[in-house]
Amino acid sequence: MKFLVPNQLTSIFSLLIFTSLLCSCSMEDTATTENDLFTADLKAEKLENLEDQLKFVRQSTMKFHSFEQAAKAGYAEDLPFNPSPYVPQMGYHYINVGLMDGVFEMDKPEILLYVPNEDGELKLVGLEYAVPIAASPEAPEGFMGEQDHWVENPNVAGGAWTLHVWMPLENPDGIFAEFNPNVPLSDPSL
Secondary structure: OOOOOOHHHHHHHHHHHHHHHHOOOOOOOOOOOHHHHHHHHHHHOOOOOHHHHHHHHHHHOHHHHOHHHHHHOOOOOOOOOOOOOOEOOOEEEEEOHHHOOOOOOOOOOOEEEEEEOOOOOEEEEEEEEEEEOOOOOOOOOOOOOOOOOOEEEOOOOOOEEEEEEOOOOOOOOOOOOOOOOOOOOOOOOO
């Protein structure tokens, strides 16, 4: 079953990704934080299986439970393009354009998925990795094993490979499923 993305979402994603690909300048912050050191220590460990990888991702993205931390990390920049319109069973997509470099890095998802509660407070529900097809004609290796199935999304700047990871919100359809029935069909704050 294919999910049709509204034209507005397609235009926003396309413009955002196209802009990031045109801008070859790096937006890296050279300041080292305590969390960066924690993540670097985790990278040094040998990740032997999918469970280890998912634990690593969970630990390295814990800070994004706070939307303020996500904003400080670059996920709320490039307004008015962030966030995307609300996508049923996904939520709002907040993209960190600086991470759209064509490289899969477990601890650096390009997109964070949030759903507001009834009071409008954003709650992290999932992560999404996005690798432009122009940078990787084949689906990235991604996680160990055969469970992660990258989706070719032609609606993102001429095409991108995307992969959802449903954490912290559990997904009865699987951690890598494209949609999550536990995410409301519409914005609960409206």
